[in-house]
Amino acid sequence: MHLSSRHVPARVLVLGLVLLLGLAYCSVVDKVALPRYVPSAETRALGHPTFAEVREAERLLPQHRAPGRWALGGKGKRGRYVYFPWEAWGTGWNNVFQEQLLNTHLAFRADRGYVFGDYIARDHPPFSDTLPNGTRSHLHIPMGAFTSGPTGGGAWGGREKGRPRGISRAWWDVVCKGRKTVLSAPEMNRELAIGPETSGADRMVRWGAKLKDMEAECVEVVDGTPFDYPFIITDKPASIWDWPASYGASLTLTAFRWSALVTRALIRNHALFAPSLPTHLRPSLPWHWHLRLLGPPDLGSTAAPLPLSAVPPLTITAPPLTGLLALHVRRGDYQEHCPNLVAAAVPYNTWNALPALPDRRSPHSEMHAHCFPGVTQILAKIESVLKTERKFKVERVYIATNGDADFISQLTERLKTTFAVPVASSRDMRLTPEEEAVGQAVDMAVLTAAEVFIGNGWSSLTSNVVQLRLAGGRPAARCRFW
Numbered sequence: 181m182h183l184s185s186r187h188v189p190a191r192v193l194v195l196g197l198v199l200l201l202g203l204a205y206c207s208v209v210d211k212v213a214l215p216r217y218v219p220s221a222e223t224r225a226l227g228h229p230t231f232a233e234v235r236e237a238e239r240l241l242p243q244h245r246a247p248g249r250w251a252l253g254g255k256g257k258r259g260r261y262v263y264f265p266w267e268a269w270g271t272g273w274n275n276v277f278q279e280q281l282l283n284t285h286l287a288f289r290a291d292r293g294y295v296f297g298d299y300i301a302r303d304h305p306p307f308s309d310t311l312p313n314g315t316r317s318h319l320h321i322p323m324g325a326f327t328s329g330p331t332g333g334g335a336w337g338g339r340e341k342g343r344p345r346g347i348s349r350a351w352w353d354v355v356c357k358g359r360k361t362v363l364s365a366p367e368m369n370r371e372l373a374i375g376p377e378t379s380g381a382d383r384m385v386r387w388g389a390k391l392k393d394m395e396a397e398c399v400e401v402v403d404g405t406p407f408d409y410p411f412i413i414t415d416k417p418a419s420i421w422d423w424p425a426s427y428g429a430s431l432t433l434t435a436f437r438w439s440a441l442v443t444r445a446l447i448r449n450h451a452l453f454a455p456s457l458p459t460h461l462r463p464s465l466p467w468h469w470h471l472r473l474l475g476p477p478d479l480g481s482t483a484a485p486l487p488l489s490a491v492p493p494l495t496i497t498a499p500p501l502t503g504l505l506a507l508h509v510r511r512g513d514y515q516e517h518c519p520n521l522v523a524a525a526v527p528y529n530t531w532n533a534l535p536a537l538p539d540r541r542s543p544h545s546e547m548h549a550h551c552f553p554g555v556t557q558i559l560a561k562i563e564s565v566l567k568t569e570r571k572f573k574v575e576r577v578y579i580a581t582n583g584d585a586d587f588i589s590q591l592t593e594r595l596k597t598t599f600a601v602p603v604a605s606s607r608d609m610r611l612t613p614e615e616e617a618v619g620q621a622v623d624m625a626v627l628t629a630a631e632v633f634i635g636n637g638w639s640s641l642t643s644n645v646v647q648l649r650l651a652g653g654r655p656a657a658r659c660r661f662w
């Protein structure tokens with residue numbers, strides 16, 4: 181009697197607490213104003229991946245819940261946002277992504293949440309997108325399929341305090357309904373005295389100050405963007421890297437994470453670029469324990485992949501993959517493209533022109549060999565990099581490439597015989613259709629994590645790898661170009 185009378189209240193207390201927590205949780209989840217994603221008839225007809233898990237995670241981001249409590253950064257207000265619907269329309273994903281990362285930093289400087297949308301694969305679609313009646317239905321890839329970092333609404337690397345997080349386009353439409361302030365980019369450039377000669381740093385600083393000073397909570401920039409494609413392909417952006425624009429040290433880059441989808445592909449394919457699964461790529465609870473208890477780790481297959489909730493998104497500050505030499509060998513359309521780039525004296529792409537990098541574009545040397553190197557030239561460059569990076573011992577090679585099977589097997593054989601190490605390429609990756617849709621990002625995650633990287637100075641893919649490597653702490657001497 182005595183005992184139970186002491187125990188019953190305890191049990192009731194626990195039960196009550198569980199019920200309360202449950203209710204609190206439900207009240208939060210119930211407040212998600214965004215509807216669940218439903219794939220269109222066209223998506224289903226084409227058999228395109230729907231990114232259902234990614235979209236559901238995006239819908240449930242804390243900042244997409246009850247506005248007052250979860251706006252993050254609004255401090256009791258409704259939150260401040262900036263949306264750039266004109267971001268690099270129609271260019272390849274890496275060009276768009278360069279602009280999106282810069283705009284995330286701009287939004288941060290303006291004390292506003294960055295608004296992110298789907299990437300629409302108009303250029304180089306990864307799957308056929310032509311309907312039976314001949315119309316195209318573009319593949320839409322959610323931002324969360326590429327990155328879980330600040331650009332995809334992710335955390336600011338634990339340094340959150342009062343910093344607004346990014347929101348999805350869908351949530352922008354809900355939370356900013358009927359109170360959007362539209363700003364014309366060309367008009368704003370005139371007001372801020374920004375012209376073709378203005379440095380990248382000045383652009384970032386002036387736009388940031390302007391957007392910060394504005395009272396309006398929801399600002400939409402139209403008819404252009406602050407860092408448009410013609411600006412990005414010049415050598416102007418380089419000055420944004422250091423103080424006063426300070427992009428290179430920004431939380432946009434240092435808190436960058438690849439998506440869980442990209443990381444899952446790395447976990448399954450880790451044998452292509454690492455001797456064993458790196459600790460920081462181990463799937464998390466409860467799968468981790470499940471795997472430990474049941475013997476050899478089950479890392480999922482393409483038919484039965486790991487649930488994305490079990491995958492820890494890879495950070496760029498994680499330890500490098502020791503002994504890995506990663507190459508970006510751009511082929512395909514570059515065969516025709518390179519003579520034009522060389523003839524027009526096009527500078528190295530965006531971040532590839534940062535002054536800290538050892539390999540500069542030289543106007544005097546044989547540029548075609550740098551843009552479209554053959555097997556012999558690739559081998560020669562590797563030898564010269566190994567000569568200067570004496571502390572680096574090559575233990576395996578990964579080649580990110582869109583080259584054809586013949587070329588890759590020639591290159592692979594030469595590398596294997598020369599260095600006596602395992603060699604793998606993009607073609608060896610085993611990917612689900614959703615991972616294949618972001619296959620470039622999967623390759624880039626390997627290139628970013630590698631101890632030494634050699635890429636193509638004109639390529640925006642290489643350029644994005646370079647900025648993430650530098651921001652993640654890899655030495656400039658280990659970011660090289662053919």
Ligand SMILES: *[C@@H]1O[C@H](CO)[C@@H](O)[C@H](O)[C@H]1NC(C)=O
Nearest residue numbers: 221222225311312313314315
């Ligand atoms: C082709 O089919 C799609 C999907 O049914 C439809 O939306 C589109 O209007 C059609 N286009 C033409 C030209 O008939």
